[in-house]
Amino acid sequence: MRVLLGIAVMALACADVNPVWGYEPVVNYQLHCMGCHLADGSGQPGRVPSIRRTLVRFSQSAEGRGYVVRVPGVAQSPLSNQDTATLLNWMARNLSDLKLPAGFTDYCAAEIQSLRAHPLVTVKTLRARLLRTPLAPPIAQPLAPPRAH
Numbered sequence: 329m330r331v332l333l334g335i336a337v338m339a340l341a342c343a344d345v346n347p348v349w350g351y352e353p354v355v356n357y358q359l360h361c362m363g364c365h366l367a368d369g370s371g372q373p374g375r376v377p378s379i380r381r382t383l384v385r386f387s388q389s390a391e392g393r394g395y396v397v398r399v400p401g402v403a404q405s406p407l408s409n410q411d412t413a414t415l416l417n418w419m420a421r422n423l424s425d426l427k428l429p430a431g432f433t434d435y436c437a438a439e440i441q442s443l444r445a446h447p448l449v450t451v452k453t454l455r456a457r458l459l460r461t462p463l464a465p466p467i468a469q470p471l472a473p474p475r476a477h
């Protein structure tokens with residue numbers, strides 16, 4: 329009984345242990361994000377930032393996660409909380425020059441739900457502050473040299 333209760337509580341806290349999505353995350357990326365962020369996440373100079381060195385990095389802090397989920401393109405997408413969590417976890421593994429640190433905390437539906445309810449107003453200021461924060465040791469080593477734009 330106690331075990332069952334424990335499982336039920338865990339399921340409530342982070343309900344995407346067995347993710348169920350309408351489309352595969354790669355398809356959701358193509359449909360909702362790729363138009364701006366491009367197929368490899370490298371963005372468009374001067375208009376859309378590359379997420380290849382920021383998503384994993386920002387995901388390492390509470391403030392950074394708040395930024396990632398609350399940027400307009402994420403917070404206001406038509407994707408469900410579950411699909412958004414699954415998509416960000418897929419992006420962190422597939423569109424990043426930074427190695428996923430051991431113990432990386434995946435996004436889950438409950439986190440997306442609570443964060444996206446408070447859209448960002450100071451997008452640029454917060455982004456600049458996050459970029460000034462030094463890289464945490466597990467992700468200090470990029471996998472590949474920066475892409476030239």
Ligand code: HEC
Nearest residue numbers: 360361364375376377378379382396399400401402405451
């Ligand atoms: C209309 C263009 C557009 C679309 C569509 C879009 N984004 Fe973005 N995204 C941006 C811009 C511009 C920024 C920089 C922050 C800002 O000004 O909103 C950004 C920032 C981000 C960031 C933070 C990275 C950083 O370095 O600041 C993430 C993560 C992100 N977007 C993910 C997504 C995801 C996931 C989707 C699809 C569900 C998406 N975006 C759709 C334009 C877009």
